[in-house]
Amino acid sequence: MATKKQKNWWVYLILFAGILLMLIPLLVTIISSFKTTREITGNFFGLPEEWTLANYLRLFEDGVIQYFGNSALITILAVGLIIAIIPMAAFAIARHMDRKKSFAIMYMLLIIGIFVPFQVIMIPMTKLMSQLGLSNITGLVLLYLAYAVPQTLFLYVGYIKTIVPKDMDEAAAIDGCGKFTMYWRIIFPLMKPMHATVLIINALWVWNDFLLPLLVLNKDQKMWTMPLFQYNYQGMYFSDYGPSFASYVVGIIPILIVYLIFQKNIISGMTSGAVK
Structure with missing residues (x-):
């Protein structure tokens, strides 16, 4: 058989x-x-006749470290703010939306942004950031935080309503914990699988994103991210493929390491956060 x-x-x-x-x-x-x-x-698919680091050396001579650092800084700040701020809003909404219509309405208004195409708001957003003097790294980080709200809030609210029981709030209150202490010491650590999921999703997005940096940062070469650098670098050396491939490898390695570290928690976080 x-x-x-x-x-x-x-x-x-x-x-x-x-x-x-x-x-x-x-x-x-x-x-x-x-x-x-x-x-x-x-011989595109063949092995090299002689393995050489010349492409990487040229890449570092052309200032890849600066653009790598810009991408790293933007990714760390954006993902850090997303994980620090959005779960707090999600916790408040998850605990009150069943009893107060205002929280339910707020939740619906926030997650409806998932269905708004970026092309609709692209030009107004660019003009607004320019008028506010935020066509820089700070402005880009704030944009990533704003655009992450709909999807991330949806995941966190579903996770809290499914995995984190209200009994914990009552037990913490009996022990003398205030709302803020209860959230940071009890609720926030319980959301580690969802934190890992959100970290991977948003880190991949922010690190690899091309369109937002192109709209916000392209005026100043010193603020370029890795995707912007790769795009312009390929344009400058369109007939020299070696350094371009080296830049792709440099861009892949950090996010691959982050994924391997947190991948164990991704599936549990996604399935739990999408139940409700």
């Missing part, structure tokens, strides 16, 4: 094919970063 694994061999075959589809472009990018442009154009 065939086992269940033998019957589902085609499932493993599809998964293996999917893994190859994801890994092959990554491996080609990494290998190409150690090849000369002549080797890339002559």
